[in-house]
Amino acid sequence: MEQQAANLQSLSYSRCIDISKRVRWDIESDVIRGRHFDMTKKFLPDGISKVNGFEFLSSEEKRFLSQVQGRTYANMFGFVERFIVAKILELTSNHWLGDQVALKAMVRFCDEEIKHQELFRKIDEMMAEVMPPGYQFLFNPDEVAAAVLSKSTWSVMALILEIELFTREHYMKSMEPDEEMSDLYKDIFLFHWKEETTHAMIDELEWPLIDKKLSPEERDRAVGDVIDLVTDVDGILKAQSASDVDYFIEHVGGERPLAEDQRERLKTGVHQAYRWQYILSGVGHPRFVSMLNALTTEEQKQRLTGALSTLL
Ligand SMILES: [Fe+2]
Ligand SMILES: [Fe+2]
Numbered sequence: 001m002e003q004q005a006a007n008l009q010s011l012s013y014s015r016c017i018d019i020s021k022r023v024r025w026d027i028e029s030d031v032i033r034g035r036h037f038d039m040t041k042k043f044l045p046d047g048i049s050k051v052n053g054f055e056f057l058s059s060e061e062k063r064f065l066s067q068v069q070g071r072t073y074a075n076m077f078g079f080v081e082r083f084i085v086a087k088i089l090e091l092t093s094n095h096w097l098g099d100q101v102a103l104k105a106m107v108r109f110c111d112e113e114i115k116h117q118e119l120f121r122k123i124d125e126m127m128a129e130v131m132p133p134g135y136q137f138l139f140n141p142d143e144v145a146a147a148v149l150s151k152s153t154w155s156v157m158a159l160i161l162e163i164e165l166f167t168r169e170h171y172m173k174s175m176e177p178d179e180e181m182s183d184l185y186k187d188i189f190l191f192h193w194k195e196e197t198t199h200a201m202i203d204e205l206e207w208p209l210i211d212k213k214l215s216p217e218e219r220d221r222a223v224g225d226v227i228d229l230v231t232d233v234d235g236i237l238k239a240q241s242a243s244d245v246d247y248f249i250e251h252v253g254g255e256r257p258l259a260e261d262q263r264e265r266l267k268t269g270v271h272q273a274y275r276w277q278y279i280l281s282g283v284g285h286p287r288f289v290s291m292l293n294a295l296t297t298e299e300q301k302q303r304l305t306g307a308l309s310t311l312l
Contacts, residue, residue, distance in 0.1 A: 043070025
């Protein structure tokens with residue numbers, strides 16, 4: 001029975017390798033292809049940026065806000081991928097002397113994420129060439145990764161899975177149907193999610209393996225760690241959204257100063273949009289919910305739901 005389960009596991013990792021080989025791309029020759037960002041086009045689509053909630057902004061201003069958010073969206077991926085690679089590399093040690101197919105799938109996963117970070121650094125530089133000066137991404141990926149990695153592996157896997165699930169969701173539901181987006185921006189996230197497909201599958205294989213090794217007390221503490229991680233991520237989103245709104249206001253304010261209540265609405269609204277982008281759209285994903293249902297008790301789920309409801 002156990003051998004059968006092990007064979008099935010190995011088959012799933014082997015499927016990940018096949019998919020990963022099929023979708024693999026190159027930054028320059030497949031994604032960028034000599035193109036540049038066009039400031040007459042939106043970066044993030046409305047379904048993700050939620051800019052339509054700001055009825056006091058003109059369509060040009062909404063477009064600029066989608067570009068500011070789009071730059072942060074790309075930077076956020078480059079930034080979370082730092083701790084994702086570190087954690088997955090750490091987990092490969094469970095397969096060093098065992099399932100070599102699993103090991104190969106996870107090495108490819110890490111190689112892809114290192115390439116994604118390179119892509120996101122590159123596009124931040126490309127955006128800096130066409131956007132007004134003053135934009136800031138506030139957080140250092142190594143410092144945040146060190147803080148995340150100090151939490152239990154179970155909780156870090158929860159965070160990683162929710163992130164890797166929303167990449168496809170955001171593309172398919174909001175980017176793919178949006179015809180006013182920058183073609184280059186859209187392509188970046190099309191290629192990105194294709195390589196993320198196998199990452200979410202590997203997370204779904206690895207998280208239960210970690211879970212099996214925990215005592216009920218350790219799992220209970222890990223649930224607390226998930227809540228701490230979500231609170232920390234929300235702190236990052238609050239600071240970054242405030243910085244993005246300041247930058248936005250500085251560059252539209254010259255033409256038409258915004259009223260105090262409009263500035264406040266921008267701060268709250270962009271923070272709320274970021275909460276949806278990086279936390280709520282991932283934890284609400286059906287595959288995340290079903291994994292959580294399999295790994296937690298009713299009481300633990302209530303605790304998590306209670307903590308998440310404060311973000312709404
Ligand atoms: Fe990635
Ligand atoms: Fe990934």
